[in-house]
Amino acid sequence: MKSKVKKLSEQEKTRNLTETGVINFKNRLNLVLEGLSGNAFAKKVGMSEAVIRDYLCGKTYPSLNRLAIIAQKCDVPIEWLATGKGGCRLADESSGQVSVHIPFHNLNETNKAFSVLESIPFDLTLIKHHNYDSKDLAAVWAKGDSMEPTISNQDIIIVNKANCKPIDGFLYAVQYDDQISVKRIQHQGSNLVLISDNPKYPNIIGDKNDLQNFKIIGHVIYLLKNLD
Structure with missing residues (x-):
């Protein structure tokens, strides 16, 4: 019974991430890299390469504090970086342009x-x-x-x-x-x-x-x- 409740909780989490656009954070982060390696980007934003690697594969998501740091260091809107909403100089995310x-x-x-x-x-x-x-x-x-x-x-x-x-x-x-x-x-x-x-x-x-x-x-x- 406990395992069933946990599974439903994970489904709810995934649905929330999808509805808010957060689930596609890794795609926007790939754009923000602008050709840099994971190691070089990690140094640019002052984080570990392992953390950036987890973000890029969608394993984890950044805290609000780290999200703000990435947005500031890369000169992109924090709302766009988090949810994909709003404009950004890197790409028109709403059209899926990569x-x-x-x-x-x-x-x-x-x-x-x-x-x-x-x-x-x-x-x-x-x-x-x-x-x-x-x-x-x-x-x-x-x-x-x-x-x-x-x-x-x-x-x-x-x-x-x-x-x-x-x-x-x-x-x-x-x-x-x-x-x-x-x-x-x-x-x-x-x-x-x-x-x-x-x-x-x-x-x-x-x-x-x-x-x-x-x-x-x-x-x-x-x-x-x-x-x-």
């Missing part, structure tokens, strides 16, 4: 290369952790082996179109000869050199003052490898 769809970059309207997969979902916390604007991001299919071993055929590359200023050694998506390629950039006097990681491919050289033959689409920020 990812954004990044469109594939097309050369023109008639290009059908991306007809099978026109956008890709991407973790919102990664974008916000690095202060990227999702509207500036585009996905590009990797084609061929010119960037092996770094990038393989059919890998997916995420580029930041807001960053087109070339820096030596960095990877950029570049449009030239009616195609998109990813190359390393190198400044050589008045020339801008596009370099392939695969040594069998020659460098492509363009005049910095006359870059009509190719343009930089954006800086490569993420690479999604095809492991098949």
Whole structure:
């Protein structure tokens, strides 16, 4: 009889947590981490890693005092953190937004290369952790082996179109000869050199003052490898 009463009590507790929104605290805490490891976040808020780990897996919930500390250290509303109600800069919790769809970059309207997969979902916390604007991001299919071993055929590359200023050694998506390629950039006097990681491919050289033959689409920020 006692065990039955205890079971009902647990059901009541779960119902209360669900109705108030507290049960989804772990999801909001994952957003608040903004890409930090559990250990780094624990140091940020002055708590033990074990405590944060229990919060993230939904094993326990924070006291009001600890909830207030996390909200203050992470600059989020305490009501949103506790219940999911109200607005927050990290995500629109009411819509369940934890990812954004990044469109594939097309050369023109008639290009059908991306007809099978026109956008890709991407973790919102990664974008916000690095202060990227999702509207500036585009996905590009990797084609061929010119960037092996770094990038393989059919890998997916995420580029930041807001960053087109070339820096030596960095990877950029570049449009030239009616195609998109990813190359390393190198400044050589008045020339801008596009370099392939695969040594069998020659460098492509363009005049910095006359870059009509190719343009930089954006800086490569993420690479999604095809492991098949």
